[in-house]
Amino acid sequence: ASVFRASEHQHIRYNPLQDEWVLVSAHRMKRPWQGQVEPQHVETVPRHDPLNPLCPGAVRANGEVNPHYDGTFLFDNDFPALQPDAPDPGPSDHPLFRAEAARGVCKVMCFHPWSDVTLPLMSPPEIRAVIDAWASVTEELGAQYPWVQIFENKGAMMGCSNPHPHCQVWASSFLPDIAQREERSQQAYQSQHGEPLLVEYGRQELLRKERLVLTSEHWLVLVPFWAVWPFQTLLLPRRHVRRLPELTPAERDDLASIMKKLLTKYDNLFEMSFPYSMGWHGAPTGSEVGAKWDHWQLHAHYYPPLLRSATVRKFMVGYEMLAQAQRDLTPEQAAERLRALPEVHYQLKAN
Amino acid sequence: ASVFRASEHQHIRYNPLQDEWVLVSAHRMKRPWQGQVEPQHVETVPRHDPLNPLCPGAVRANGEVNPHYDGTFLFDNDFPALQPDAPDPGPSDHPLFRAEAARGVCKVMCFHPWSDVTLPLMSPPEIRAVIDAWASVTEELGAQYPWVQIFENKGAMMGCSNPHPHCQVWASSFLPDIAQREERSQQAYQSQHGEPLLVEYGRQELLRKERLVLTSEHWLVLVPFWAVWPFQTLLLPRRHVRRLPELTPAERDDLASIMKKLLTKYDNLFEMSFPYSMGWHGAPTGSEVGAKWDHWQLHAHYYPPLLRSATVRKFMVGYEMLAQAQRDLTPEQAAERLRALPEVHYQLKAN
Ligand SMILES: O=P(O)(O)O[C@H]1O[C@H](CO)[C@@H](O)[C@H](O)[C@H]1O
Ligand SMILES: O=P(O)(O)O[C@H]1O[C@H](CO)[C@@H](O)[C@H](O)[C@H]1O
Numbered sequence: 001a002s003v004f005r006a007s008e009h010q011h012i013r014y015n016p017l018q019d020e021w022v023l024v025s026a027h028r029m030k031r032p033w034q035g036q037v038e039p040q041h042v043e044t045v046p047r048h049d050p051l052n053p054l055c056p057g058a059v060r061a062n063g064e065v066n067p068h069y070d071g072t073f074l075f076d077n078d079f080p081a082l083q084p085d086a087p088d089p090g091p092s093d094h095p096l097f098r099a100e101a102a103r104g105v106c107k108v109m110c111f112h113p114w115s116d117v118t119l120p121l122m123s124p125p126e127i128r129a130v131i132d133a134w135a136s137v138t139e140e141l142g143a144q145y146p147w148v149q150i151f152e153n154k155g156a157m158m159g160c161s162n163p164h165p166h167c168q169v170w171a172s173s174f175l176p177d178i179a180q181r182e183e184r185s186q187q188a189y190q191s192q193h194g195e196p197l198l199v200e201y202g203r204q205e206l207l208r209k210e211r212l213v214l215t216s217e218h219w220l221v222l223v224p225f226w227a228v229w230p231f232q233t234l235l236l237p238r239r240h241v242r243r244l245p246e247l248t249p250a251e252r253d254d255l256a257s258i259m260k261k262l263l264t265k266y267d268n269l270f271e272m273s274f275p276y277s278m279g280w281h282g283a284p285t286g287s288e289v290g291a292k293w294d295h296w297q298l299h300a301h302y303y304p305p306l307l308r309s310a311t312v313r314k315f316m317v318g319y320e321m322l323a324q325a326q327r328d329l330t331p332e333q334a335a336e337r338l339r340a341l342p343e344v345h346y347q348l349k350a351n
Numbered sequence: 352a353s354v355f356r357a358s359e360h361q362h363i364r365y366n367p368l369q370d371e372w373v374l375v376s377a378h379r380m381k382r383p384w385q386g387q388v389e390p391q392h393v394e395t396v397p398r399h400d401p402l403n404p405l406c407p408g409a410v411r412a413n414g415e416v417n418p419h420y421d422g423t424f425l426f427d428n429d430f431p432a433l434q435p436d437a438p439d440p441g442p443s444d445h446p447l448f449r450a451e452a453a454r455g456v457c458k459v460m461c462f463h464p465w466s467d468v469t470l471p472l473m474s475p476p477e478i479r480a481v482i483d484a485w486a487s488v489t490e491e492l493g494a495q496y497p498w499v500q501i502f503e504n505k506g507a508m509m510g511c512s513n514p515h516p517h518c519q520v521w522a523s524s525f526l527p528d529i530a531q532r533e534e535r536s537q538q539a540y541q542s543q544h545g546e547p548l549l550v551e552y553g554r555q556e557l558l559r560k561e562r563l564v565l566t567s568e569h570w571l572v573l574v575p576f577w578a579v580w581p582f583q584t585l586l587l588p589r590r591h592v593r594r595l596p597e598l599t600p601a602e603r604d605d606l607a608s609i610m611k612k613l614l615t616k617y618d619n620l621f622e623m624s625f626p627y628s629m630g631w632h633g634a635p636t637g638s639e640v641g642a643k644w645d646h647w648q649l650h651a652h653y654y655p656p657l658l659r660s661a662t663v664r665k666f667m668v669g670y671e672m673l674a675q676a677q678r679d680l681t682p683e684q685a686a687e688r689l690r691a692l693p694e695v696h697y698q699l700k701a702n
Contacts, residue, residue, distance in 0.1 A: 159666025315510025
């Protein structure tokens with residue numbers, strides 16, 4: 001048998017944070033692609049559209065008029081999946097039919113008054129304002145709810161129904177599934193090894209280097225060893241930080257700068273506005289905010305769907321839905337490609 | 352507080368088979384859709400295309416020529432994610448960096464010599480031949496591998512790169528992630544309750560009726576209580592059957608008939624060839640085939656992505672990728688809609 005090379009030989013890798021395995025089959029990148037090609041949306045978005053419900057001064061579905069905001073703008077989602085009041089489904093009559101109450105709120109946060117910008121095209125102070133707004137909403141909703149999920153769906157490919165730069169915040173009375181998994185894994189790691197899983201993981205990646213994409217004084221971005229999406233990344237603070245509101249002003253400024261660099265690299269990869277879903281995970285909040293959550297390390301996941309080009313995505317279907325996630329290039333190859341990309345946005349290059 | 356109604360009030364439901372929760376927010380169907388609309392592929396597929404590598408007599412990527420098959424046809428995937436020989440990555444040097452060997456085979460199975468048919472348009476004896484081929488390949492590959500995953504990606508929306516009716520078979524030296532979850536859950540249920548989880552579940556659904564889609568002498572199709580995809584279904588034998596090869600001739604004929612009915616309903620829902628990923632799960636195989644696997648019940652999952660129409664799908668993005676699956680109509684509403692659809696295919700209706 002020959003010597004193992006990750007880029008040549010299929011193998012499985014373990015995700016210790018979410019307790020999952022991924023099949024890595026890098027040799028599969030050699031196959032020709034004959035499947036669906038995504039429509040490329042190159043329409044120019046107008047800077048201001050009075051009919052777009054996310055724009056300053058526009059009228060929303062419920063008749064409310066948006067203020068003429070000039071920074072970030074947070075408001076209640078007009079079609080929330082979670083509402084503050086909902087009756088309890090009551091006790092279950094059989095162990096295979098379990099339903100429980102769910103309460104919460106869903107908010108939308110606009111990042112900027114203009115519809116024709118995205119985070120990588122915003123200035124560091126403008127991105128810093130978004131970070132401050134993320135910290136505040138975590139604090140505000142976290143006072144009542146045990147989980148505050150901040151997430152951004154970017155691009156039509158990710159089901160995003162509005163080009164205006166924005167994210168969503170869904171706070172819930174329950175710990176969602178993936179939060180529960182991360183809770184279990186981080187809790188177990190801490191009790192076995194005496195330190196937070198992701199603090200040790202970040203330290204190891206700084207030593208091993210091959211999966212690093214960006215580093216700064218306070219942050220690192222890497223393609224995790226167990227990444228599932230082709231260009232998935234993990235954004236981690238160097239210091240042990242449990243939640244967004246704990247970040248110092250210097251850490252927030254530095255975060256704005258590293259986010260701008262990462263998202264610029266993403267856009268530069270296929271010279272297009274790169275689609276993704278991203279979100280923040282930190283220690284649970286709510287009434288147990290003071291409890292022992294030291295095993296948690298704040299982090300953001302970026303899950304971009306594209307694989308080969310601006311129009312060829314990775315489909316997580318058949319085998320992935322029924323058996324196990326599978327990826328077609330190694331995390332190390334993905335990190336190398338992202339590292340090599342310029343930190344100046346292709347749209348901002350002097351001609 | 353008002354009385355709980357599943358179709359009005361958000362709640363969470365537990366999936367005891369895969370140990371996961373789903374957020375059910377049926378009131379959300381009321382929101383207008385402004386997001387991505389899928390391209391509708393209405394091109395007619397030629398019955399025979401000598402350049403299509405899945406057709407009888409065609410030349411494949413590796414230069415092999417397909418036989419002039421007239422039933423099903425099984426061959427090795429020319430770009431397999433799993434190969435029989437791959438060196439071992441060796442021991443891990445850190446608990447957060449775990450990789451393991453993966454070996455296996457990937458096959459493709461054509462259902463029919465014609466490219467312009469799909470399972471619901473095939474005759475029951477032709478579908479029966481597919482079922483027999485599924486049973487044989489499970490037996491053949493199961494002699495060596497602990498898991499044989501049969502799955503079908505149907506439609507361009509599901510990443511299917513070839514319109515010719517076919518499925519894939521990936522056999523692996525490891526138990527994939529979802530198989531492991533189902534193993535754990537069924538094992539635990541059996542030891543707690545003394546009978547297989549899915550046998551009891553099927554019995555309960557027959558009593559409760561509201562989630563049933565189809566029943567026959569030997570089979571049932573239902574929208575599971577914990578379904579995640581809008582029109583997801585679960586296909587279960589009434590008898591306790593661990594693996595496909597155990598099915599009797601009568602059960603196979605009946606399966607062909609109920610599959611044709613289910614897939615006809617799916618196509619009739621939006622009057623289009625309905626996309627989905629589907630796959631079979633049964634007791635593990637390989638060297639442990641004789642071991643105690645009585646807690647397993649054979650079943651097939653159908654995961655169709657469409658939500659509102661032939662062109663508006665459910666996006667499993669942001670919240671779903673970072674927190675928890677979320678659905679927009681109740682499983683009971685989905686079952687009711689599927690039940691009401693005719694069992695005669697819209698393309699075969701007399702005009
Ligand atoms: O059918 P193909 O071309 O092999 O590939 C398709 O199914 C595979 C198994 O579900 C996925 O890994 C691929 O992403 C998908 O495009
Ligand atoms: O942004 P929207 O329109 O609320 O909706 C989008 O994000 C939600 C949260 O991830 C998903 O549940 C929807 O399927 C998706 O279309």
